[in-house]
Amino acid sequence: MDLKTLTWLLEGLLERTPGTRHALVLSRDGLKLCHTSGLGNDSADHLAAIAAGVQSLAHSASVEFGDGRGGVRQAMAEFYGGLLFIVEAGHGTHLAVITNGEAEPGLVGHNMNELVEQMGEHLTTPSRAGAEAE
Amino acid sequence: MHSTTSEPAHTDQQVTPLADSTEQALKIAVVGGFGVGKTTMVSSVSEIRPLTTEETMTRAGTGIDDLEGVEGKRTTTVAFDFGRITLDATSVLYLFGAPGQERFWFLWDRLFTGALGAVVLVDTRRLEDCFYAIDRLEDQGTPFVVAHNDFGESEHSLEDVRTALDLDPGIPLLRCDARERGSAKKVLIALVEHVRSLITEGPR
Numbered sequence: 001m002d003l004k005t006l007t008w009l010l011e012g013l014l015e016r017t018p019g020t021r022h023a024l025v026l027s028r029d030g031l032k033l034c035h036t037s038g039l040g041n042d043s044a045d046h047l048a049a050i051a052a053g054v055q056s057l058a059h060s061a062s063v064e065f066g067d068g069r070g071g072v073r074q075a076m077a078e079f080y081g082g083l084l085f086i087v088e089a090g091h092g093t094h095l096a097v098i099t100n101g102e103a104e105p106g107l108v109g110h111n112m113n114e115l116v117e118q119m120g121e122h123l124t125t126p127s128r129a130g131a132e133a134e
Numbered sequence: 135m136h137s138t139t140s141e142p143a144h145t146d147q148q149v150t151p152l153a154d155s156t157e158q159a160l161k162i163a164v165v166g167g168f169g170v171g172k173t174t175m176v177s178s179v180s181e182i183r184p185l186t187t188e189e190t191m192t193r194a195g196t197g198i199d200d201l202e203g204v205e206g207k208r209t210t211t212v213a214f215d216f217g218r219i220t221l222d223a224t225s226v227l228y229l230f231g232a233p234g235q236e237r238f239w240f241l242w243d244r245l246f247t248g249a250l251g252a253v254v255l256v257d258t259r260r261l262e263d264c265f266y267a268i269d270r271l272e273d274q275g276t277p278f279v280v281a282h283n284d285f286g287e288s289e290h291s292l293e294d295v296r297t298a299l300d301l302d303p304g305i306p307l308l309r310c311d312a313r314e315r316g317s318a319k320k321v322l323i324a325l326v327e328h329v330r331s332l333i334t335e336g337p338r
Contacts, residue, residue, distance in 0.1 A: 056187035
């Protein structure tokens with residue numbers, strides 16, 4: 001996986017999406033893979049763990065209350081001072097974005113999904129040896 | 135590929151409805167190190183289909199999530215496990231299993247809020263993994279019992295485990311097999327009795 005390219009793509013997302021502050025790609029077991037430069041390493045670790053937990057719970061919600069197709073399209077949290085968006089970003093990864101209070105949620109979600117398509121196979125985190133394939 | 139939210143073993147259990155007569159909800163947290171069997175315990179003892187937030191472990195965790203002693207482990211909890219047991223007509227027990235790795239410890243505060251007590255699971259192959267849990271419970275004064283999850287094959291006596299953990303003699307220590315409903319139940323009963331004795335006899 002080319003982390004440099006991924007990081008560059010993440011920086012591009014922030015540049016074209018007003019109000020966004022940080023973007024991070026994480027493995028679904030809660031570890032950071034790469035993130036934008038403004039996010040410190042400790043905060044990135046923390047955000048990766050948070051996002052994995054949120055996505056997992058959102059998935060449980062979709063199983064319990066969804067229409068049976070499964071999967072989570074987007075998880076979002078709104079807090080004082082900003083928003084957190086998380087989308088699935090290819091096998092075994094998620095993309096998380098933190099914005100300030102002025103961001104336009106529709107545009108953020110749209111740009112994130114667009115980026116996920118762009119990233120395509122850059123974004124795979126293989127299971128550990130012996131684990132079941134995707 | 136996502137969270138395991140159903141287990142075939144529970145298909146006959148998920149029909150157990152919560153009785154309308156329930157008046158008292160008690161909360162118990164299940165804590166311990168990475169890979170010690172917390173999710174297994176909550177799943178084996180729950181009367182409802184347990185909520186689990188297990189994710190497949192990825193190569194990003196190599197060198198961070200140490201699999202020594204638990205090489206067969208494929209998934210890990212990233213939020214919490216949730217299960218329920220009805221005690222009697224009026225009391226119901228809610229179980230919250232915490233995630234084990236350090237990066238998820240921030241979740242523990244919320245899981246401990248309002249908890250009657252906690253079960254600390256230990257694995258003698260990775261004894262040091264439970265030190266954080268025990269220290270934290272002692273610090274915050276939450277009653278707890280320690281259960282040695284040996285999957286039915288004990289190599290160490292409970293006395294050895296107690297010494298290795300430097301455990302206060304007043305804290306119950308017992309053996310269990312987290313996969314067995316009956317065994318997991320005994321651990322919970324031990325915790326409830328321990329909490330009761332603390333209340334009736336007063337804190338030591």
